[in-house]
Amino acid sequence: MNKQIQIQQPTAAFVGASWVALLLGAAVYLLGLWNAGMALNEKGYYFTLLMYGLFSAVSLQKSVRDRLEGIPVTGMYFALCWVSLVVAVLLLAVGLWNATLASSEKGFYAMAFLLSLFGGVAVQKNVRDLAQFKDEPVAETEPRAEG
Template structure:
């Protein structure tokens, strides 16, 4: 790892807030879909966009972090991560723009989607940071880290 980029241990409050953002955003989005008066195929579209968005956001965060730590990430994969996240957001925007929903419902889905993406990125960062400190503690105690 680059010596100038030492991660700091995330606080319990930040870890909790990150998990809360992920869970509140995703669960709110899903409850909204469950209760929505839309065809099942439309619900499936929005569900797939949520899952795709969460995966692409975490993958992009991991790729950025890997590069910062000197772990090789190909330019192709890094670019695909950006394209995937952009596509997920654009697909949601196009779907909501063309949906026959009230403006408040469209805003509800957009905001819960973005909250879930933020939460997923923050949780991934915390998991990575905490794993770094766990590994360091294991080696400091004379353990082999396995």
């Protein structure tokens, strides 16, 4: 059974909203860290979690999309993407649970983190969709014959 996948070009509003979600979520999270009265190593922990979370979320989205389009993705890499995303979210939850922050601050960091992850996934999806409407190759599934 040959599935034909039709990709529609994302609207400018969705592309803009995706970028706003990513940039606003990350900027607010980082601004909160900058102004926080926590030790530098604790700030580094939360910064690293944001970077790790963004990478793992975008990598998972790309892997899901690759599989959908018939581009090979090993099961091991796919599983590692899922594990990485879950670990990043769990590490944030454990860090916030044990932090000596007000509940409102904990919620602030959690929501900014999750907004950043959503924005990162949406931006990556849009970049990939828009590349198909320009003459930029995303990836080839079969080698081209020279001739």
